[in-house]
Amino acid sequence: MHLDIFETLADPTRRLIVESLLGGERPVNDIVDAVDIHQSGVSRHLRILQETGFVKVRPEGPRRFYSLRPAPFREIDAWVARYRSLWEARLDRFGAALARKRRARPAKQQETTK
Numbered sequence: 001m002h003l004d005i006f007e008t009l010a011d012p013t014r015r016l017i018v019e020s021l022l023g024g025e026r027p028v029n030d031i032v033d034a035v036d037i038h039q040s041g042v043s044r045h046l047r048i049l050q051e052t053g054f055v056k057v058r059p060e061g062p063r064r065f066y067s068l069r070p071a072p073f074r075e076i077d078a079w080v081a082r083y084r085s086l087w088e089a090r091l092d093r094f095g096a097a098l099a100r101k102r103r104a105r106p107a108k109q110q111e112t113t114k
Contacts, residue, residue, distance in 0.1 A: 005072055008052045013037060014045050018054060018068065025058065025067040 009015055013035055020026065020034035032042045046066055049055040053072050058065045 004052050005076060008048060008054060011045070011048075013041070014049055014054075017042065017045055017049060021055065021066060021068045025065045027063050027065050031066065 009018070016035045017031055020031055026034075028039065028042060028046070031046070032039045035042060046055060046057075050057060050066075053069055055066045056069050058067070
């Protein structure tokens with residue numbers, strides 16, 4: 001895993017751009033409208049996203065269309081998967097504790113109504 005992947009997504013504007021591309025390919029002007037910053041700023045962030053492999057560009061005449069590339073997201077998912085067992089075990093214990101509490105609650109209510 002390249003640290004660059006996390007550094008790339010650490011920027012909130014780049015995360016907004018990535019989110020704006022979730023629905024599919026978009027021209028630069030649509031991305032500018034979605035993130036509400038100047039076109040030159042969006043172009044700079046798109047260049048960084050392209051250099052790190054997050055987006056690909058498809059030129060069509062004078063227009064440029066951007067879309068997400070799946071590879072870096074798979075890499076992030078693989079990295080996170082190594083740690084998934086840490087929180088899944090905690091969530092399982094939390095779920096078990098909630099279940100015990102729910103089972104105990106009706107018993108307590110019955111004792112107070114006697």
